[in-house]
Amino acid sequence: MPELPEVETTRRGVIPHVVGKTISAVLIHEPRLRWPVSPELAQVVTGQSFTEVTRRGKYLLFGTGTGRVMIHLGMSGSLRIVPSQSNLLKHDHVEFIIDNDIALRFHDPRRFGSVFWLQGKASHDLIDTLGPEPLTTEFSGNYLFNLSRGRRTAIKNFIMNSKVVVGVGNIYANEALFMSGINPSRLASNISKIRLSRLVDSIKDVLDKALEAGGTTLRDFVREDGSPGYFKLELKVYGRAGKPCFGCGNILKQFRLGNRSTFFCSHCQH
DNA sequence: CTAAGGACCTGTCGGC
DNA sequence: TGCCGACAGGTCCTTA
Numbered sequence: 001m002p003e004l005p006e007v008e009t010t011r012r013g014v015i016p017h018v019v020g021k022t023i024s025a026v027l028i029h030e031p032r033l034r035w036p037v038s039p040e041l042a043q044v045v046t047g048q049s050f051t052e053v054t055r056r057g058k059y060l061l062f063g064t065g066t067g068r069v070m071i072h073l074g075m076s077g078s079l080r081i082v083p084s085q086s087n088l089l090k091h092d093h094v095e096f097i098i099d100n101d102i103a104l105r106f107h108d109p110r111r112f113g114s115v116f117w118l119q120g121k122a123s124h125d126l127i128d129t130l131g132p133e134p135l136t137t138e139f140s141g142n143y144l145f146n147l148s149r150g151r152r153t154a155i156k157n158f159i160m161n162s163k164v165v166v167g168v169g170n171i172y173a174n175e176a177l178f179m180s181g182i183n184p185s186r187l188a189s190n191i192s193k194i195r196l197s198r199l200v201d202s203i204k205d206v207l208d209k210a211l212e213a214g215g216t217t218l219r220d221f222v223r224e225d226g227s228p229g230y231f232k233l234e235l236k237v238y239g240r241a242g243k244p245c246f247g248c249g250n251i252l253k254q255f256r257l258g259n260r261s262t263f264f265c266s267h268c269q270h
Numbered sequence: 271c272t273a274a275g276g277a278c279c280t281g282t283c284g285g286c
Numbered sequence: 287t288g289c290c291g292a293c294a295g296g297t298c299c300t301t302a
Binding site for chain 1: 293294295296297298
Binding site for chain 2: 109
């Protein structure tokens with residue numbers, strides 16, 4: 001479910017509620033996530049406090065004095081802040097009780113998410129091999145051009161590869177390719193530097209706008225009704241198969257690419 | 271090394 | 287109304 005903007009919005013949303021406060025307890029209600037949650041997590045983290053919440057790709061990192069809690073939301077995960085006495089919902093798998101008052105709850109119906117404890121300054125293979133953040137200058141037209149030479153894979157798959165760049169999920173991959181007029185199936189190796197620069201700009205653009213939209217929904221972050229409070233930008237192609245292209249009026253098409261739903265305009269994207 | 275496809279899960283929706 | 291298959295915003299692992 002969450003794309004990068006949702007993860008970042010979550011990060012900003014939880015910070016004021018958890019940073020600098022005492023973690024009274026850690027309750028693991030269901031350890032069977034994508035990888036099993038270690039019982040060590042509860043033992044080590046209880047009694048500490050979160051000093052910061054950072055993000056690498058779609059991984060959230062909650063720092064304590066002695067290490068970090070690393071959380072990925074997978075497809076269907078969310079974090080919510082609720083009063084600690086409020087009823088657990090189905091699929092509330094892990095919770096951090098803060099100041100004996102509120103709870104930070106990890107909710108994830110499909111259990112594709114994960115929660116790890118990283119001791120001390122330890123990193124993790126899952127974040128060590130990630131490509132650059134999309135909203136930094138490191139992710140540039142030159143970078144994408146150089147990396148893509150000789151890569152005989154569809155450009156959509158290429159930009160969704162977290163070793164190439166992090167944080168480009170299926171929705172925004174579709175949107176950015178539409179914005180830059182590139183056919184999702186085109187081989188990465190076959191696209192000019194100019195067009196890849198345009199693609200990079202589009203990725204930054206669409207993520208920026210989604211982030212802005214997330215910011216406006218921040219005040220709704222704390223809620224108890226079980227809805228994660230995610231948001232959806234007005235999307236130009238994603239989910240619009242059979243509807244007219246906003247650019248030319250032709251009917252938008254849908255097909256599967258790399259096992260993911262792909263939407264595009266055959267007139268505007270080449 | 272790269273590229274493609276399966277795998278992991280539950281919930282929801284559309285069609286019959 | 288009930289059942290069944292298709293599909294869902296991620297990404298790792300295995301295989302070729």
